[in-house]
Amino acid sequence: MTKTETIIEIKRLLFQQPSSEDIARWQADERIGVQKLLRQYEKKQEKILFQQRAFNKRLNFERKAWQQGKVVAGIDEVGRGPLAGPVVAAAVVIDDSFDMTIVHDSKQLSEKTRQSIDTEIREKVVDFAFGVVDAKDIDRLNIYEASRVAMRQSVEALSVPIDGLLIDAMTVDLEIPQEKLIKGDDRSISIGAASILAKNYRDNLMKDFAQQFPGYGFEHNAGYGTAEHLAGLNTLGITPIHRKSFAPVKKFLN
Template sequence: MSHNKETIGSIKKLLNSKPTADELVRWRQDQRIGVQKLLMQYDKQQEKKQHQQQAFEKRLIFEKQAWQQGAHLAGVDEVGRGPLAGPVVAAAVVIDESFDMTIVHDSKQLTEKTRLKLDQELREKVVDFAFGIVDAEQIDSLNIYEASRIAMRQAIEALHVPIDGLLIDAMTVDLPLPQEKLIKGDDRSISIGAASILAKNYRDALMKEFAVQYPGYGFEHNAGYGTAEHLAGLAKLGVTPIHRKTFSPVKKHLK
């Protein structure tokens, strides 16, 4: 049988590139266990890709509706509402029909490694992105909810491309633009999901810089959230200028 001349290694290579329909038919008739195992793996991967593609299409519904009308939307999300230290950071992201990163999802559902790996590609593939940052002092003088809205507004206003509307994760902002307030938006819209990834990476990088400036709180691991290490640092070293003084675990350490 001529196909037995093909080594399992060469079939594996071809399966990893784009096998033709003829090749797949031929290999499915190949009796070797190794070949059948490879085909099972291949079928599983294809199924996974198909599910990912379907989920991606589903999370593009809002953007697609806008594109059909010739409009472009910005997806907006913020990160850092809960920490005891550091700023709240928002990102605004605009994508178009060419955007094809099916892996993009709510940042909380991705590992840090995946999130960081996606960062550069995302920045290159989106039409535009921008950030808004509101520091701890402003958070204390406003409140975290208002500070988040201001960070979002800053991000939207920093975009370079004109937009016709906003998709926002569970909030609205003070801007005269049509807005869709989506509960669990980072899971329901690709552009909000992309914004959540960029905002998270940006804020984590800022907190790593603060960790050098203010060692002993574990900012490089905890991003300012109230972990045991962070609380121990507060008890031992006191409050830094980047701590949110209106947040109760910090408040009790104010001299």
């Protein structure tokens, strides 16, 4: 007589890629706990399949380039809106071995998730690099041009030769073929990876600035104009990392 598996044993086996024979056997098991486990397993598999299909769709631009034997970099920037701190861009190159289906537009991921996958992204991409333009140059150039400069810097810092660029809603002042993608961080895996790395890099910079300039909440608000930040400006005045050309900061210049 075949020994009946316990529910705990079945739960463990469901995490180990069970065979179709295993699934069929458990489907015939009338125990409520077993059927509950199977429903949870099926929902998880459906979620994985959905993520994989979405991931494959967001690889269309990269695959098109790869089929032509070209190397492309995805580029994104973060930090246009804050009142303080730099604008940061990242450039990321991936190949067809990149398999992180969780990679998406950084705005759709929690800070905990973004930070937790940062190291894995860096290890799995072919290459990545950053560009950083500080508040002084943002005031001199304007934020749009400063963002373009940061993007150019990130591309120029890459160590692999690039044949083309995939850019989120902008173009860069470089003699390289470019594809400007509206909502590119939601349509391209390499741009999505760039958005995550850039966001993490900038957030960490702002946490460092919070140590230098306490009282503004930079560790919480990343330089955006929150109530805490505005209260700090009112009490402490501006710092060297504040963007003096931005309206909410201007009134504190005198």
